[in-house]
Amino acid sequence: MMRKFHPARVAEKLGVSRATIDRLCRRGQLRKVRLSARKVYIDPASLKELLGEALFAQLFDQHNGDDYNQPVSPHRKGGRARRMR
Secondary structure, X not given: OOOOEOHHHHHHHHOOOHHHHHXXXXXXXXXXXXXXXXXXXXXXXXXXXXXXXXXXXHHHOHXXXXXXXXXXXXXXXXXXXXXXX
């Protein structure tokens, strides 16, 4: 199975905005993997090239329990959850 990273999770881990991740993709510094019309992930090889092996391993080590395939929940930033009616 191919490891893939959701762009919002990559942005969160790097401490940048999602717009910055999209800009890096447009510039060709990161590659997107399009699984469908709406599902886009970041190619881990391009992320490793951009960050370098050591920093990539430190931030995106698969043994740290993070699931980078999932988008960031809107409630993770301390915002108050709204109740659905």
